[in-house]
Amino acid sequence: MARHTFRCPLRWADMDAFGHVNNVTFLRYLEEARIDFMFRVTPGQGGVSFAGGAVVARHEIDYLRPLVHRHEPVTIETWVSDITAASMTVKYEVKDEGRLYARASTVVVPYNLAEQRPRRITAEEKAFLERYLDDGAVVA
Amino acid sequence: MARHTFRCPLRWADMDAFGHVNNVTFLRYLEEARIDFMFRVTPGQGGVSFAGGAVVARHEIDYLRPLVHRHEPVTIETWVSDITAASMTVKYEVKDEGRLYARASTVVVPYNLAEQRPRRITAEEKAFLERYLDDGAVVA
Amino acid sequence: MARHTFRCPLRWADMDAFGHVNNVTFLRYLEEARIDFMFRVTPGQGGVSFAGGAVVARHEIDYLRPLVHRHEPVTIETWVSDITAASMTVKYEVKDEGRLYARASTVVVPYNLAEQRPRRITAEEKAFLERYLDDGAVVA
Amino acid sequence: MARHTFRCPLRWADMDAFGHVNNVTFLRYLEEARIDFMFRVTPGQGGVSFAGGAVVARHEIDYLRPLVHRHEPVTIETWVSDITAASMTVKYEVKDEGRLYARASTVVVPYNLAEQRPRRITAEEKAFLERYLDDGAVVA
Numbered sequence: 001m002a003r004h005t006f007r008c009p010l011r012w013a014d015m016d017a018f019g020h021v022n023n024v025t026f027l028r029y030l031e032e033a034r035i036d037f038m039f040r041v042t043p044g045q046g047g048v049s050f051a052g053g054a055v056v057a058r059h060e061i062d063y064l065r066p067l068v069h070r071h072e073p074v075t076i077e078t079w080v081s082d083i084t085a086a087s088m089t090v091k092y093e094v095k096d097e098g099r100l101y102a103r104a105s106t107v108v109v110p111y112n113l114a115e116q117r118p119r120r121i122t123a124e125e126k127a128f129l130e131r132y133l134d135d136g137a138v139v140a
Numbered sequence: 141m142a143r144h145t146f147r148c149p150l151r152w153a154d155m156d157a158f159g160h161v162n163n164v165t166f167l168r169y170l171e172e173a174r175i176d177f178m179f180r181v182t183p184g185q186g187g188v189s190f191a192g193g194a195v196v197a198r199h200e201i202d203y204l205r206p207l208v209h210r211h212e213p214v215t216i217e218t219w220v221s222d223i224t225a226a227s228m229t230v231k232y233e234v235k236d237e238g239r240l241y242a243r244a245s246t247v248v249v250p251y252n253l254a255e256q257r258p259r260r261i262t263a264e265e266k267a268f269l270e271r272y273l274d275d276g277a278v279v280a
Numbered sequence: 281m282a283r284h285t286f287r288c289p290l291r292w293a294d295m296d297a298f299g300h301v302n303n304v305t306f307l308r309y310l311e312e313a314r315i316d317f318m319f320r321v322t323p324g325q326g327g328v329s330f331a332g333g334a335v336v337a338r339h340e341i342d343y344l345r346p347l348v349h350r351h352e353p354v355t356i357e358t359w360v361s362d363i364t365a366a367s368m369t370v371k372y373e374v375k376d377e378g379r380l381y382a383r384a385s386t387v388v389v390p391y392n393l394a395e396q397r398p399r400r401i402t403a404e405e406k407a408f409l410e411r412y413l414d415d416g417a418v419v420a
Numbered sequence: 421m422a423r424h425t426f427r428c429p430l431r432w433a434d435m436d437a438f439g440h441v442n443n444v445t446f447l448r449y450l451e452e453a454r455i456d457f458m459f460r461v462t463p464g465q466g467g468v469s470f471a472g473g474a475v476v477a478r479h480e481i482d483y484l485r486p487l488v489h490r491h492e493p494v495t496i497e498t499w500v501s502d503i504t505a506a507s508m509t510v511k512y513e514v515k516d517e518g519r520l521y522a523r524a525s526t527v528v529v530p531y532n533l534a535e536q537r538p539r540r541i542t543a544e545e546k547a548f549l550e551r552y553l554d555d556g557a558v559v560a
Contacts, residue, residue: 013304028431055203058200058201058203062198152437171291179292336443338482339480
């Protein structure tokens with residue numbers, strides 16, 4: 001299984017009054033990682049782009065240790081745990097050398113913005129996603 | 141079972157480039173509802189305050205329909221589904237007259253900021269939380 | 281001269297690690313006040329709406345005292361200091377009973393989103409804006 | 421005159437419903453550039469750090485062209501235009517190859533967080549800042 005790696009820069013204002021990166025901001029980091037994984041068109045590498053529209057149907061996130069602002073990015077590893085006809089589940093780890101800050105997953109539904117309705121995953125998209133599929137995952 | 145009701149004002153910039161309130165911003169709304177529920181000291185009404193420190197250990201959120209900015213607040217109903225010795229689970233519905241935008245839950249851990257470590261829920265806090273406890277909930 | 285009054289709710293996460301409302305967030309508050317003043321269609325009251333498009337060309341803001349999160353909104357008074365053929369200057373005071381947190385001004389350019397270009401202020405818009413015009417202001 | 425250069429990463433959610441980076445978010449970019457310039461301790465290079473406390477007293481910003489999200493950072497050049505006994509003015513250009521998105525300036529006041537009051541600029545800080553001083557600037 002391949003994992004997509006994104007180096008996510010922090011901003012100083014990501015910290016809240018408790019002096020830690022606010023829990024909501026972690027979801028912003030996941031969005032950045034997901035966009036880097038799913039929106040970036042990488043022709044010639046078999047990449048596909050969901051930039052035309054994708055809707056978040058569900059998030060789950062577990063916070064494992066506090067994160068404080070620093071100038072170095074955190075690493076977000078992203079992979080896929082489920083692919084159905086019209087949705088996929090993206091999993092993440094927000095980490096550092098040896099430290100894990102959060103584990104999360106997001107159910108994403110491809111969306112046709114022009115027609116304002118969900119759409120099915122194409123065969124090309126499925127082939128792209130399967131390269132990042134969790135070893136134990138079941139594909140519908 | 142009582143539910144805490146919070147009227148959550150939207151901001152225009154809560155919308156993203158797709159013209160909907162961004163999924164991450166819903167978590168910000170939940171934070172506002174949770175703070176209104178848990179941080180506000182209401183002496184004489186048996187209220188308690190976790191403003192001294194509380195850490196989010198986990199979020200789950202399901203998005204049910206898109207939300208667009210308007211001048212009227214959304215309603216967030218909040219209640220409690222689990223109370224353990226050192227954590228509680230807060231549940232939410234983000235709604236309108238007849239429309240449900242999201243359902244979510246958060247595991248909150250009371251925290252002693254001075255000593256930088258989790259702390260147990262006090263008897264007074266437990267009594268306050270139990271007033272908002274889901275009818276089917278089991279209290280440890 | 282009339283002033284538009286907007287009661288701006290704070291969010292807990294508006295505070296930064298220094299425990300004050302972050303200076304950038306004040307501009308978000310100004311946006312909310314400006315939208316309440318300029319985007320809200322109030323037919324029958326002679327109101328007009330720039331919701332169809334308006335671009336910020338310039339901000340100036342002076343911070344006068346720190347603001348800490350509380351459950352009560354701050355008051356933002358808004359008025360107009362300059363009206364030209366294709367721009368207006370909006371002035372603001374962010375305040376409380378007896379305390380002034382910030383003074384600011386924004387140059388706004390009405391914008392035709394469909395044609396992606398600035399447009400002139402209409403006679404009806406000018407009449408609306410003039411009701412909020414600073415007494416000493418010069419109108420081009 | 422030297423200029424400090426900061427490569428500022430954008431986030432997708434920096435865009436608002438008009439599909440452009442929101443005007444308020446530019447101030448967030450300036451904060452990042454300013455922190456990179458002023459908070460980073462660079463011993464051995466004569467650097468100093470205002471991370472111990474610094475308060476924004478004033479911003480001015482002119483928006484010159486719209487900015488749309490992309491994966492490449494924007495460049496923010498930062499320098500100093502005024503140094504007084506207890507404040508400095510930081511100037512910025514937000515730019516790209518050949519395109520200028522915004523020009524801005526910020527008056528920063530060094531702050532003693534422990535004593536909760538402004539403090540004077542030290543001789544070492546002044547020497548550091550003077551290396552980035554605008555050629556035409558007058559130093560008090």
